[in-house]
Amino acid sequence: MTVAxxxxxxxxxxxxxxxxxxxxxxELAREFAAKEIDPLVDEIDEAQRFPKEIFAKAGxxxxxxxxxxxxxxxxxxxxxxxxxIISEISQVDPSVGLSVAAHNSLCTNHxxxxxxxxQRQRWLPDLATGRKLGAWSLTEPNAGSDAAGTRTRxxxxxxxxxxxxxxxxxxxxxxxxxxxxxxxxxxxxxKHHNISAFVLERGMDGFRPGKKENKxxxxxxxxxxxxxxxxxxxxxxxxGEEGEGFIQALRILDGGRISIAALGIGTxxxxxxxxxxxxxxxEQFGKPIARFQAIQFHLAEMAxxxxxxxxxxxxxxxxxxxxxxxxxxxxxxxxxAGEVAVFCxxxxxxxxxxxxxxxxxxxxxxxxxxxxxxxxxxxxxIQRLVIxxxxxxxxx
Amino acid sequence: xxxxxxxxxxxxxxxxxxxxxDSLWIDEEELTFVINESDGYALEEALTIxxxxxxxxxxxxxxxxxxxxxxxxxxxxxxxxxVHLADPAFEGGDALATxxxxxxxxxxxxxxxxxxxxxxxxxxxxxxxxxxAGFLGWPHAWLVMGLEVEDGKKAAxxxxxxxxxxxxxxxxxxxxxxxxxxxxxxxxxxxxKGIMQAKRKEIAAVTPADLGLGAEEVGAAASLLETxxxxxxxxGKGAEIFEGDPADCARQLVxxxxxxxxxx
Ligand SMILES: Cc1cc2nc3c(=O)[nH]c(=O)nc-3n(C[C@H](O)[C@H](O)[C@H](O)COP(=O)(O)OP(=O)(O)OC[C@H]3O[C@@H](n4cnc5c(N)ncnc54)[C@H](O)[C@@H]3O)c2cc1C
Numbered sequence: 001m002t003v004a005x006x007x008x009x010x011x012x013x014x015x016x017x018x019x020x021x022x023x024x025x026x027e028l029a030r031e032f033a034a035k036e037i038d039p040l041v042d043e044i045d046e047a048q049r050f051p052k053e054i055f056a057k058a059g060x061x062x063x064x065x066x067x068x069x070x071x072x073x074x075x076x077x078x079x080x081x082x083x084x085i086i087s088e089i090s091q092v093d094p095s096v097g098l099s100v101a102a103h104n105s106l107c108t109n110h111x112x113x114x115x116x117x118x119q120r121q122r123w124l125p126d127l128a129t130g131r132k133l134g135a136w137s138l139t140e141p142n143a144g145s146d147a148a149g150t151r152t153r154x155x156x157x158x159x160x161x162x163x164x165x166x167x168x169x170x171x172x173x174x175x176x177x178x179x180x181x182x183x184x185x186x187x188x189x190x191k192h193h194n195i196s197a198f199v200l201e202r203g204m205d206g207f208r209p210g211k212k213e214n215k216x217x218x219x220x221x222x223x224x225x226x227x228x229x230x231x232x233x234x235x236x237x238x239x240g241e242e243g244e245g246f247i248q249a250l251r252i253l254d255g256g257r258i259s260i261a262a263l264g265i266g267t268x269x270x271x272x273x274x275x276x277x278x279x280x281x282x283e284q285f286g287k288p289i290a291r292f293q294a295i296q297f298h299l300a301e302m303a304x305x306x307x308x309x310x311x312x313x314x315x316x317x318x319x320x321x322x323x324x325x326x327x328x329x330x331x332x333x334x335x336x337a338g339e340v341a342v343f344c345x346x347x348x349x350x351x352x353x354x355x356x357x358x359x360x361x362x363x364x365x366x367x368x369x370x371x372x373x374x375x376x377x378x379x380x381x382i383q384r385l386v387i388x389x390x391x392x393x394x395x396x
Numbered sequence: 397x398x399x400x401x402x403x404x405x406x407x408x409x410x411x412x413x414x415x416x417x418d419s420l421w422i423d424e425e426e427l428t429f430v431i432n433e434s435d436g437y438a439l440e441e442a443l444t445i446x447x448x449x450x451x452x453x454x455x456x457x458x459x460x461x462x463x464x465x466x467x468x469x470x471x472x473x474x475x476x477x478x479v480h481l482a483d484p485a486f487e488g489g490d491a492l493a494t495x496x497x498x499x500x501x502x503x504x505x506x507x508x509x510x511x512x513x514x515x516x517x518x519x520x521x522x523x524x525x526x527x528x529a530g531f532l533g534w535p536h537a538w539l540v541m542g543l544e545v546e547d548g549k550k551a552a553x554x555x556x557x558x559x560x561x562x563x564x565x566x567x568x569x570x571x572x573x574x575x576x577x578x579x580x581x582x583x584x585x586x587x588x589k590g591i592m593q594a595k596r597k598e599i600a601a602v603t604p605a606d607l608g609l610g611a612e613e614v615g616a617a618a619s620l621l622e623t624x625x626x627x628x629x630x631x632g633k634g635a636e637i638f639e640g641d642p643a644d645c646a647r648q649l650v651x652x653x654x655x656x657x658x659x660x
Contacts (some may be wrong), residue, residue: 020465024591032585062588075588246614 018084025081029088032061033096041093044220045365050175051220054096059130064090066104068112068376072124079255079317083262087310090266091232091273094369095220097266098376101259102221103127107134109255110180110197113116114240114248123178123199135176137226138169138249144380146184148246152197152228154183159235161185161198163228166210173224174209177202181228184246185270189243197245199237206231246286254326256377257334261313264337268309271348271366272302278352278361289351297349302344309337335383338373345370397451397508397549399442401475402498402528403435405459405466406517419625422518428450431466433578434513440583441576442511444472451508456501458486458494464599467524471594472586482601487617495527496613500607503532508549510573515540522575529573537566541580545570553638 036057040318044051058064066082067320068074081235108127111119126132142380143149152165159392163183170179185196200207210225240248276299278288289295316333320326347368349356374380407427409415416423431439442453448589455470458481467478479501486497502510510532515522522538529536541563542555554574556564568574586594604614612618636652638645654660 020468021591021595023573024469024586024594025588028586028588028591060587061585066588070589070592077588259572 015360018080020320022081023063025077026084026088028061029063029085029207030346032058032063034088037089037092037096037237041220041365042359044093045095046219046359048214048219049253050099050172050222051096052175055099055130055133058100060242062128063100064103064130065108065128066125067109067237068124068128072112072120072128073126074124074128078162078321079258080314081322083265083313083317086259086262087219087266087269090263091270093220094263094267094366094372095218097263098218099171099221100373102136103134103254104258105178105259106136106171106252106299107176107178109214110136110239110248110252111178111199113251115199118236119199119239125177131177133172134179135170135172135179135226136252137173137179139167139169141168145246145379147249148192148195150182150184152181152183153187154185154196154198154233154372156185157232159232160233161238162297163198163200163206163231163233165228166362167226169213169223170226172222174212179207179226180239181226182249183228186243192246193243194246195245195249196242197239198233199226199239200231200233204231205235214383217365218372219368253377254330255320257330257383258313258320259318260373260377261309261330261337264311264334264341264370265306265313267341267366267370267373268302268306268337268344271344271370272306273301273362274362274366275299275348275351278355278363282353282355295351298347301387302347305340305343308332309340312336328387328394331378331383331386331390334373334378334386335380338380338383341370341373397445397449397545398449398506399446399453400502400505400507400510401435401442401453401455401470402440402502402510402512402524403439403455403457403470404432404513404516404518404524405429405457405463406432409433409517415626415628419627420623422628429466431469432513432516432518434515436513436583437578438511438513438576439473439475439579440581441543442509443584445466445509445543446477446580449545449549454479454505454507456481456498458489458497460484460487466510467599467627468594469586471597471599472590473584474590475597477597480599480601482603483603483614485604485611485615485617486571488619489614490621491521491523491527492617493614493616495524496525496531496618497550497607497609498524499528499531500609501602502528506519508571509552510571512573512575513573514577525573525575532571532573534572536575537568538575540574543574543576543580562658572581583619612652 036054040051062075065074066077066085070076086097086101089100111123127134138147140151154161154163181198181200182195184194186194206229208227210227212224279295280288282289313333316326316329319329348363349367352361352363355361408430411427414423446453453475455467455475455478457467467480471478479499481497512525526536537554537556537559540554541557544553551567551569553567557565604611638648
């Protein structure tokens with residue numbers, strides 16, 4: 001399938017132009033990022049502080065329940081709006097972008113997509129308004145790219161389950177209130193059909209955050225280990241079919257990839273804007289460096305890659321909103337946007353020269369933050385595997 | 397309380413302006429437009445009062461197609477309805493013509509209070525509000541920095557900023573027209589829900605005829621003021637730029653202010 005084919009239903013009306021409401025959503029996110037996030041960026045990065053105050057405000061405005069229908073307290077928007085929001089926020093701070101993305105499209109979306117009506121009523125209103133912060137734990141020390149290698153165990157006990165194991169690299173592992181945990185419920189079961197998803201809540205006996213990671217980038221986004229020690233979880237907290245947790249996780253990652261692609265676009269555009277501004281101000285040899293063709297070519301290349309990644313990601317988002325299959329296009333968008341983020345962040349530093357190497361300018365921060373885009377929610381290598389697998393499936 | 401808010405859309409303050417070819421106005425081709433700053437504060441004030449006293453806020457704007465975007469934003473922020481004085485005949489008017497049209501639109505409904513900003517960020521005449529008050533025959537206050545509707549909703553107490561940092565407090569019988577200053581409150585954000593709800597709210601487009609006005613009573617045709625030219629004044633003359641160490645520059649500046657300008 002080509003992008004045009006995926007887009008077919010929308011090509012006449014969508015035109016990749018945004019509706020008045022979508023532009024208003026984008027403008028709101030931009031205003032929010034400029035006023036509420038920008039003043040804190042350097043401090044929270046240096047201190048590795050998760051900015052609760054930003055999330056309280058984001059919750060009030062609806063940014064923490066973007067995809068959740070209004071009946072559960074959410075904003076009831078689609079993936080195109082969601083991409084615009086994550087991109088705008090990430091242009092100012094990829095840390096906040098990553099956290100908003102993980103909260104929305106991993107934890108909250110898993111409960112929305114696979115929770116029963118009772119479960120949705122129970123957790124979504126608090127998550128969608130930011131009264132509670134969401135986390136999603138799939139990755140383990142020995143099960144990263146190979147997520148099916150999950151070892152965390154859930155053993156039936158009465159009308160509940162006893163969970164044991166530990167998860168690594170959970171976004172909001174230490175600050176989260178609600179955590180979706182993937183655990184093996186049937187070790188003898190068929191591969192990919194032996195894992196189930198559970199909702200764990202802060203304060204449950206035997207459930208605690210472990211080590212908080214000291215990271216290269218996105219340092220204000222909390223990433224921590226999550227530990228389950230004989231943690232009793234009621235069966236009412238199990239999401240969807242027993243044994244289908246891994247398949248659910250793959251579905252959630254399809255949407256998650258679109259949000260990480262949006263994070264990549266935001267990071268890339270942020271780096272581009274910062275570098276463009278700097279190039280106009282910095283003078284060498286008696287003129288602004290923006291007048292040197294070498295610098296212009298860097299910027300032009302960055303801008304073109306940003307545009308390509310943005311269009312592909314919006315196409316993936318529109319396909320998602322249209323209910324069409326997105327596994328391949330979402331992986332393509334994430335792969336491209338992630339690589340573009342790294343490319344643009346690197347060029348951004350180069351354009352800044354020595355000032356790109358120090359923390360007085362944001363170029364340095366984009367350079368550190370961008371790298372998560374080629375790793376989180378499936379590395380670039382894994383995206384290529386997914387894309388190739390889909391290619392062969394489509395051309396059987 | 398039922399509150400009318402008059403809002404103007406003006407060029408984004410960050411836009412770089414060019415004079416139009418006919419030299420009668422700025423070139424609006426590639427400009428982005430925003431809600432006039434003090435009008436945004438007027439809207440916030442209206443929304444807060446309506447929340448406290450019950451009632452609704454209706455926003456009014458005069459201008460071309462583009463002002464619908466400003467009205468949509470006001471609806472997203474919480475206004476209940478909007479009225480768009482949309483006919484091309486309304487355009488190109490001075491404060492008198494514009495104020496007359498807005499007053500007629502406001503009079504067509506029952507309001508307890510009209511709020512506007514004190515000044516527009518482009519033309520800056522600061523008189524549309526007074527003109528509206530004149531046509532309505534209502535009391536009026538300008539440069540308002542504090543506003544309190546008294547119990548019983550019969551009067552409002554306003555704090556006005558006067559020259560030389562002196563403030564005064566005056567009581568106005570309602571209905572009244574109150575022009576607020578930027579900074580009177582802190583405007584809220586729209587919410588995502590607000591943006592979606594705005595889609596379902598009404599923006600009524602009205603023509604001069606709808607307001608009982610003839611074409612010669614509105615817009616350019618009714619203006620008593622004629623723009624002869626707009627231009628950028630020559631800059632640079634008499635300006636002196638200090639360069640180098642900031643502390644040193646400050647010292648030189650003080651010296652000049654004392655000895656040459658004799659203002660210190
Ligand atoms: C900041 C941050 C936040 C995160 N947030 C979350 C979260 O909220 N929830 C969660 O569950 N996880 C989260 N993760 C985990 C993330 O998804 C994993 O780190 C990622 O999937 C890679 O797994 P790994 O780290 O174990 O790397 P590995 O799988 O060990 O990969 C190492 C290298 O081998 C390559 N590789 C592996 N398998 C193959 C293959 N088959 N073919 C070719 N190359 C291969 C990889 O591409 C990579 O280059 C987060 C990670 C980070 C850094």
